[in-house]
Amino acid sequence: MSDNFLEPQSLGVPCPRCQRELQLKKGRYGLFVGCSGYPDCDYMTAADFDPGTDVPCPACASGKLVQKTSRYGHSFYACDAYPTCKFSVPLPPVAESCPKCEFPILLRKKTAAGERLICGNSDCDFKSEIR
Template sequence: MSESDKPLFTQHEHALEKEYQVCPDCGSELTIKHGKSGTFLGCVNYPNCQYTRAVVEHERVEDKPLPGSECPLCSHVLAVKQGRYGMFIGCSNFPQCHHIEHEAQELIQNVVCPSCKHGSLQEKTSRFGKKFYSCDAYPKCKFVVNHEPVEGQCEKCQFPLLLKRNMAAGIKYQCADKKCSHMQKLL
């Protein structure tokens, strides 16, 4: 076999192929499967056997105390912790104390919520890193928009809030009322 006829990877060198793996529950073979949460190893005897395991085991990060910090609720030291949505700062006295440090949410030019007319809209970040704007009176008011809110009135329906949209033709303002969604160029 010439050098150019050899496969790029041999069977034992392939990145996802592992040695023959056995299900610890039923003794059947484990195979790579794909689901809505990503790739995982699952038993070929499914649905009779429900065993699954992550393809890549993520290393668990131990809590790291922050010297000189203090929990405002119980006065214990704050620590950097790992949660289901990533890293965060929380009280080292968990589960007795449930304090978590939150980033200061910035109010958007004191734009009043058009739904409850009491709260103000503030910028937040979803667990996926996307920005959105919601009423600070949550959970009483569940008003939320995905684009930057601007004080103004829709010229078509008179809804008291516009959304700043950066379009190919330049910046336009869209009515925040989902029933209207009228686009206008000027405030």
């Protein structure tokens, strides 16, 4: 790779906060998209930003669950209204209610035997049949 790769690359997209241009930048944990007006505007998002799963957050009911990556490289799903709502789950959510406890989301778990849905409520032990 050339040294130009370490320099911010213009994306030609306006920042949603200040309307300056967004740039692809390289940071400590990999690539990210940030505002060219930093430090005046501190907007940033992941380089592979996924708008979400369309599964409503069961804790606050106003946000949606989006995929995020931890600093160790593991993915998880958390509410997009983050500092206000800190709900997160380690597996991909499905917008179906649990038939046992009526919790609003189920989680998709892949095992060696196949795929099954489990309840997102840690107090419930519901597991669907292997698909």
